[in-house]
Amino acid sequence: MKIRGYRIEIGEIESTLRRCHGVGQAAVVVREDQPAVRQLVGYVVPDTGGTSLDVSAIRDQLAGWLPDYMVPSVVMEVGVLPLTTNGKLDAEALPKPGDVPRADMVVAENxxxxxxxxxxxxxxxxxxxxxxxxxxxxxxxxxxxxxxxxxxxxxxxxxxxxxxxxxxxxxxxxxxxxxxxxxxxxxEDIEFISVSEKHHIQSDFNKPSDILPLTPLQQGLLFHSLLGQDEERAPYVSQLVLELGGGLDIERIERAYSRLIERHEALRVRFSHRESGEPIQVVLSSDAPVFIAHDESERNDIWSQVREREGVAFDLENSPLIECHVYPIMGGGSFLVLRMHHLILDGWSMPLLLDDLLSLYSGDSRPVSSEVRLRDFYEWLARSGSENSVSTWTGVLGDTVEPTLVAPEAGPDRPHLHVSQSFDLGSALTREVERLARDLSTTVNSVLESSWGDGSRRTNRI
Incomplete structure (x- = not known):
């Protein structure tokens, strides 16, 4: 079971709930009382003492023991857990959040x-x-x-x-x-180009649904992508490779992938430039998905094909920036490979995208799960302003007046060395990192990146 891209272990949450003070029985279900909005809801029955439970305190206890994505959005006290005639939990008979008055409800003052x-x-x-x-x-x-x-x-x-x-x-x-x-x-919508220039762009891209500026991060990614597009391995091109057991219905996965492209504007983006040279991103109204079903091959041959395409550059202006490849494995099973450019997707988006694709493959016919358009995000970013960022980085860079190489000793003739190291933080330290991220209202990734940056600064290695 997945919620917001994270794999959820219902049994672990239920056993943790039963450890909470005063809880006799507990159950956790994934509710979808509003279309496309899933939430974890915990149900608790007081132990034999019979006193009312402090569900707010129970959620606080859970937050100290579980990662935030496994803490139920709502914990409700019930008199009994309803069972079916077979003795299993009757989830349909459990009350919806809000149906039972909350003891900890604080009403509005104004x-x-x-x-x-x-x-x-x-x-x-x-x-x-x-x-x-x-x-x-x-x-x-x-x-x-x-x-x-x-x-x-x-x-x-x-x-x-x-x-x-x-x-x-x-x-x-x-x-x-x-x-x-x-x-x-x-x-306050983003309007950064003239009407005549907009008409010209709309003509070039066959009436796109939107035209937007780039974020500062995208500007950097685009610059390096264009600079390195003729290299043997194009920058910011990545692949997600999944091995699927059993039979894969090729026609059904192709339909699911097509619907995925229809659902998400970010997957229909092209990058171009205004007459002034300023980069823009154009959201197409519709797109022709790149879906390729390859011939059945031996496992090693498939890996060779996958590695061969790994660093192939995308045409940022004229072609889709995500592709889906299916490689049937001789003897059974398949490889599903998503090739994409980092300009339109990051690692945190991938679990959500993959979950959406597999849901569509399973027959999910719901509309787009998020009301957020690309324009919503860029308008929010424009309203946020960049004054604080400019001030912060001006202080960090100090008296620097020209571009500085990250590794000054690495000349153009020296080979680029890529070293990968993996280590296990252990369960105790992982819980502490998750708790720190929760306390700071940020992501685990942000905590790890900040730790890496601070450690690098202290050791003067980067």
Whole structure:
């Protein structure tokens, strides 16, 4: 079972719930009471003492023992766990979140708090929100935070994503929220090219659905991609290789992949340049997916083909920047290979994308699971401003006045050495890293990258 791209062990969560003070029985289910919004919900029955449970304290206990993505969005106390005639848990008979009054409910003190509580419930698809509930404890994440910001703006409330992370409950968030004029807010869309130039681009790309600037990170990726496109191994091209057992229905996986491209705007992007030379990204209204079913081959031959294509450059302006290849293995099974450019996808997106593809293959006919368009993200980024980043990096770089090589001693004639090392942090240290990330409202990856950067600085190696 996966939630938000993470594999969830229901049994482990249930056994951990039963360790909590006062809990006699426990069950955890994945609910989807709102289309495309999945959340973990825990149900607990008091032990023989019969006293009411403090579900808020139980969630706090779980947060200390489990990674954040395995902590149920809601923990509900029930009198008994309903069973089917076969003696198994009757998940359908369990109450929805919000159907049972919460003992820890804190009501809104004013209209601003109530409006944000209603927005939490609407975006997360839950029935009841307390004024002191954390958006992220209820199941929110960075994607739904952007949804919340955009939904709030559509209703005349000015929020920023960083404010949601800094003040994740309605009471604190309402203190920072400002009212905005809806007509004024609708004029804040990204409009960075003239009408005539837009018509020219629309003609070149057959009426694309959107034209957007690049983020600062994308600008750097694009520069290095164009600089190294003639190298033996093109930069920022990666592959995800999966070995699938059993029979794979080629026609069905091709249909699923086509629907995946339809669902996600980022997979239909091309990169071009304005007349001024400034880079742009163009979101196509539709695209012809690159799906290639290869002939059945021996395992070693397939690996040779996969490695051969690994560093092949993409045509950033004229071709899709993601491909799907299926290689049937002689004797049974298949390799499913997704080739992609880092300009449109990062590693954190891959579990979500893969989960979506496999759901489509299994017959999922739901619409796009996220309301966030690419434009939503870029408008949020434009509103966030870059003054703090410029100030921070100006201080870090100090008196540097010209480009500086990361490794000054590495001349053009020296070979590039790639060294990979793997080690196990161990379960105890892993839990500590996860707890630190949760306390800082950031990702485990950010904690590890920061640790690596700080360690490198201290040892003067980089």
């Amino acid at each position: 209209d601003a708090e109530q409006q944000i509580m209603d927005l939490f419930a609407e975006v997360l698809g839950i029935g009841e929100v307390s004024a002191t509930d954390s958006f992220f404890a209820l199941g929110g994440d960075s994607i739904t935070a952007i949804q919340l910001v955009n939904r709030a703006r559509s209703k005349g409330v000015a929020l920023k994503a960083n404010e949601v992370f800094a003040h994740p409950n309605p009471r604190d968030l309402a203190r920072d929220a400002k009212s905005i004029d809806l007509c004024e807010s609708n004029n």
